[in-house]
Amino acid sequence: MTDPLTSAERTAWFRHDHFGMFIHYGTYAVAGRQEWVKYFERIDDDTYRRYADHFDPDLYDARAIARLAKEAGQRYVVLTAKHHEGFCLWDTATTDYSVASTRGRDLVREHVEALRAEGLRVGLYFSLLDWSHPDYTIDWSHPLGNRPDVDELNATRDMGRFRAYMREQLRELLTGYGRIDYLFADFTQPAVRDGLPGKSAEDWDAAGLLAMCRELQPAMIVNDRFGLPADLVTPEQYQPVRPVEVDGERVLWEACQTVNGAWGYDRGNVDDKSPELIVRMLVETVSLGGNLLLNVGPTARGEVPERHADILREVGRWMRRHQDAVYGAGPAEDAEAPSGVIYTRRGDTLYAHVLAWPFKTLYLPGLAGRAAFARLLSDGTEIVIDAGSEEPEESHLNPSAPPPGTLTLTLPTCRPDDLIPVI
Numbered sequence: 266m267t268d269p270l271t272s273a274e275r276t277a278w279f280r281h282d283h284f285g286m287f288i289h290y291g292t293y294a295v296a297g298r299q300e301w302v303k304y305f306e307r308i309d310d311d312t313y314r315r316y317a318d319h320f321d322p323d324l325y326d327a328r329a330i331a332r333l334a335k336e337a338g339q340r341y342v343v344l345t346a347k348h349h350e351g352f353c354l355w356d357t358a359t360t361d362y363s364v365a366s367t368r369g370r371d372l373v374r375e376h377v378e379a380l381r382a383e384g385l386r387v388g389l390y391f392s393l394l395d396w397s398h399p400d401y402t403i404d405w406s407h408p409l410g411n412r413p414d415v416d417e418l419n420a421t422r423d424m425g426r427f428r429a430y431m432r433e434q435l436r437e438l439l440t441g442y443g444r445i446d447y448l449f450a451d452f453t454q455p456a457v458r459d460g461l462p463g464k465s466a467e468d469w470d471a472a473g474l475l476a477m478c479r480e481l482q483p484a485m486i487v488n489d490r491f492g493l494p495a496d497l498v499t500p501e502q503y504q505p506v507r508p509v510e511v512d513g514e515r516v517l518w519e520a521c522q523t524v525n526g527a528w529g530y531d532r533g534n535v536d537d538k539s540p541e542l543i544v545r546m547l548v549e550t551v552s553l554g555g556n557l558l559l560n561v562g563p564t565a566r567g568e569v570p571e572r573h574a575d576i577l578r579e580v581g582r583w584m585r586r587h588q589d590a591v592y593g594a595g596p597a598e599d600a601e602a603p604s605g606v607i608y609t610r611r612g613d614t615l616y617a618h619v620l621a622w623p624f625k626t627l628y629l630p631g632l633a634g635r636a637a638f639a640r641l642l643s644d645g646t647e648i649v650i651d652a653g654s655e656e657p658e659e660s661h662l663n664p665s666a667p668p669p670g671t672l673t674l675t676l677p678t679c680r681p682d683d684l685i686p687v688i
């Protein structure tokens with residue numbers, strides 16, 4: 266028997282790749298008012314069930330989405346096998362509330378097969394919350410949480426039975442689809458809110474679930490949202506501003522972000538991040554040692570909204586020329602970037618991502634004498650290093666020379682036509 270893999274071994278590909286796609290797809294797409302619609306609008310089960318009846322992923326083309334991710338430079342894709350609504354996107358024996366029952370499709374199988382065909386890593390999202398299950402006790406995040414008779418409703422609910430149900434679902438996902446690279450569990454929140462409890466690791470038997478994950482998929486990485494430390498933490502719609510620590514120790518992290526603030530399809534919401542902003546978030550993430558998981562929410566029929574596909578393709582045009590500053594790159598711990606510049610490092614190469622293109626000169630403090638050559642990454646042309654930059658002299662022509670040790674680069678006046686130019 267070989268030793269179990271260490272977290273460092275399991276996460277090696279993830280640390281290298283840095284950029285993934287998240288897909289939020291479920292019957293909430295039929296409402297078109299994002300994935301928490303059942304909670305926000307306090308929709309009862311019978312009314313909500315109509316979304317499953319009308320859910321037909323006729324345009325869901327896993328291969329096309331995998332190709333789009335690849336074109337954007339994303340190296341892994343995480344699909345919501347089940348979100349909080351409880352509707353299953355795979356062929357499960359545990360419930361009829363699935364796309365296999367309603368439409369005879371297994372979208373998880375289509376997803377994993379498409380990703381493998383495109384050479385991408387396979388991720389699944391699995392919600393711990395389940396608003397469809399009759400044994401799931403009503404807590405603050407449950408759509409029935411505002412009912413005056415919550416205690417009565419909960420009297421017949423049995424989390425023991427629910428635990429068995431979710432364990433079996435997870436077992437199906439981890440045994441029926443070959444190798445799964447990444448499991449994103451969502452979420453544990455024990456705090457009380459609106460006078461109701463949340464749920465903690467014990468409510469899911471998180472230790473038991475995590476042990477099952479390790480046994481069935483020893484190479485799979487798992488986030489910490491079971492409520493237990495695992496391979497990585499997943500800050501949500503928040504960009505860390507320094508390397509992430511838990512209890513004083515640096516941990517692997519992945520920022521999950523949306524294009525427009527919504528995870529599930531949100532038809533009227535056009536508050537899109539620009540491709541440039543997304544690239545900047547990716548670069549900032551890599552410079553702090555993290556990953557970026559960028560979400561798309563397919564329409565009710567299963568297509569990535571055209572606007573968002575266009576944004577991804579634009580990001581992909583940047584990635585095609587600048588991927589060396591992302592894949593296999595990480596923080597440049599030994600150099601402090603001036604404002605308006607973000608550094609990433611890969612081996613001996615330092616990449617300066619220039620957010621605001623300055624006039625004629627770029628000053629990089631502390632780097633004098635440390636660069637043998639400088640070039641623009643997108644077209645490979647030389648950027649001239651000022652030979653005098655090790656000891657700049659003040660003169661009437663240059664009355665405020667940068668401090669000693671500053672590397673001075675002479676830039677072309679015209680800003681390169683890249684979302685973010687990289688030197």
Ligand code: H79
Nearest residue numbers: 289300301304348349406451452501521528529
């Ligand atoms: O799947 C996506 C989200 O649906 C899910 N996690 C990502 C990956 C998620 N969204 N929010 N949460 C998990 C945590 C709870 C958020 C809350 Fe609220 C904010 C609860 C109360 C305030 C949103 C607003 C939900 C209820 C009110």
